[in-house]
Amino acid sequence: MRSSRLITAIAVACVLGTTACGAEVQEAPKNASGESVTVTNCGAPLTVDGVPERVVTNDTGITEMMLALGLADRLVGYTSYPGKERDIATSPWRADFERVPPLGDAFTREVVQAAAPDFVFAGWNYGFKESTGLTPDWVRSIGAVPYQLTEACRQPGTKRRGVMEPLDALYTDLTNLGEIFGVRDEADELISRYRDQVAAAADGAPAGQEPARVFLFDSATPEPFTSGRTAAPSQIIREAGGTNIFDDLNDSWTTTSWEAAAQRDPQAIVIVDYGAGPENSVQAKIDHLRAQPLMAGTTAVRENNIIALPYAALVESPRNPQAVVTVADFLRSKGY
Known part of the structure; x- marks a missing residue:
C-alpha cells in the first residue's frame, strides 16, 4: 500500500517441514507432467x-x-x-x-x-x-x-x-x-x-435511503492518505452499503487533502490499523481526527462513527469479503 520503511533486513532461507500443530499437511497437487x-x-x-x-x-x-x-x-x-x-x-x-x-x-x-x-x-x-x-x-x-x-x-x-x-x-x-x-x-x-458472503452483506443495506458517506483514513503525512476507486476499501465500503467519499479518484491508495475530506462530510470513518508505533495506533488516529479543525466538524467525528480494521483486511486479500460484512454490520448499527 505504502512505500516500504528503511529497516535492516534479515535474510532467512529454509525449507518447511510438512506437519504443524499435530495435523498432517499434504503436498499441494502439481500440474499434469x-x-x-x-x-x-x-x-x-x-x-x-x-x-x-x-x-x-x-x-x-x-x-x-x-x-x-x-x-x-x-x-x-x-x-x-x-x-x-x-x-x-x-x-x-x-x-x-x-x-x-x-x-x-x-x-x-x-x-x-x-x-x-x-x-x-x-x-x-x-x-x-x-x-x-x-x-x-x-x-x-x-x-x-x-x-x-x-x-x-x-x-x-x-x-x-x-x-x-x-x-x-x-x-x-x-x-x-x-x-x-x-x-x-x-x-x-x-x-x-x-x-456469496459479499452478496449477503450487500442485501442487508436499507432500501430507500442514500448510502452512508464513508472516509477511509490510512494516515496523515501531513495530508490524509486514503483509498481511491481502485483500492479494496472503495468496493468494500460500496458492497457494505456505503459510498467512499473519494470514489471519484481513479487511483488506488493515494493522498488527498483535509479540505476535500471535510467538504464531503463523511458520516462514518474506517481507520487502517497498522499496529506499528504510537503514532499509528487507532487511538492516535482518532485523536488526530478530533484535533484536525476541518474534520472535527464532520458528522463521523462528531458522532464518533469510527471503526478500525486490520491492515490486511483492507488491502487486497482473502479477508476482504469478511471486511464487507464487518463494515456492513457497523453501518447498520449506526442506522445506515
Missing part, C-alpha cells in the same frame, strides 16, 4: 514452467492468498511491515504464519536473492519499486517468475494503480494462483464462497 501454465497478469501473458516450489511473498495480504489456497508448504519466506504482528494475531491463517519463515520488514534485493526463490509475489508499492531496483524485470534476472498483485497493476501509460474492480482483482489473483499451483478447484470454491 509439470507442464507450463500461462495466465494473464497485469494485462500481459505470464508463463510459468511447472509448479513453483520456492515462493517469496511481500505483505501480509499477499501472503494470506497463498495460505488460503493451502500453499504454505510452497513458501520459503515472506516480508511485511513493522507491526505485522497485529495482522498475524488476527489472521484466520495464524497457524500457517507460524510455519512460514519471516524474512524481516524490508523487501530488498538482498533478502529476496538470499531466499533463492523461483516465484516472487508482490505488487507496485507492495514491494516492487523502481527506486529500490526490486522490479519484476529484476526478479526475472535472478531466474524467478514475478507475479504482480492485480490491485496494484499500473494503468497503461501511468503510475496510477488499479485496472479492474478491487474484488475482481482478488478473484483474478486467486484464479491465476489456482492455475499456476494446480489448486484451481480450491480457488473456485473460495471465490464462490466469497461472492
Whole structure:
C-alpha cells in the first residue's frame, strides 16, 4: 500500500517441514507432467514452467492468498511491515504464519536473492519499486517468475494503480494462483464462497435511503492518505452499503487533502490499523481526527462513527469479503 520503511533486513532461507500443530499437511497437487501454465497478469501473458516450489511473498495480504489456497508448504519466506504482528494475531491463517519463515520488514534485493526463490509475489508499492531496483524485470534476472498483485497493476501509460474492480482483482489473483499451483478447484470454491458472503452483506443495506458517506483514513503525512476507486476499501465500503467519499479518484491508495475530506462530510470513518508505533495506533488516529479543525466538524467525528480494521483486511486479500460484512454490520448499527 505504502512505500516500504528503511529497516535492516534479515535474510532467512529454509525449507518447511510438512506437519504443524499435530495435523498432517499434504503436498499441494502439481500440474499434469509439470507442464507450463500461462495466465494473464497485469494485462500481459505470464508463463510459468511447472509448479513453483520456492515462493517469496511481500505483505501480509499477499501472503494470506497463498495460505488460503493451502500453499504454505510452497513458501520459503515472506516480508511485511513493522507491526505485522497485529495482522498475524488476527489472521484466520495464524497457524500457517507460524510455519512460514519471516524474512524481516524490508523487501530488498538482498533478502529476496538470499531466499533463492523461483516465484516472487508482490505488487507496485507492495514491494516492487523502481527506486529500490526490486522490479519484476529484476526478479526475472535472478531466474524467478514475478507475479504482480492485480490491485496494484499500473494503468497503461501511468503510475496510477488499479485496472479492474478491487474484488475482481482478488478473484483474478486467486484464479491465476489456482492455475499456476494446480489448486484451481480450491480457488473456485473460495471465490464462490466469497461472492456469496459479499452478496449477503450487500442485501442487508436499507432500501430507500442514500448510502452512508464513508472516509477511509490510512494516515496523515501531513495530508490524509486514503483509498481511491481502485483500492479494496472503495468496493468494500460500496458492497457494505456505503459510498467512499473519494470514489471519484481513479487511483488506488493515494493522498488527498483535509479540505476535500471535510467538504464531503463523511458520516462514518474506517481507520487502517497498522499496529506499528504510537503514532499509528487507532487511538492516535482518532485523536488526530478530533484535533484536525476541518474534520472535527464532520458528522463521523462528531458522532464518533469510527471503526478500525486490520491492515490486511483492507488491502487486497482473502479477508476482504469478511471486511464487507464487518463494515456492513457497523453501518447498520449506526442506522445506515
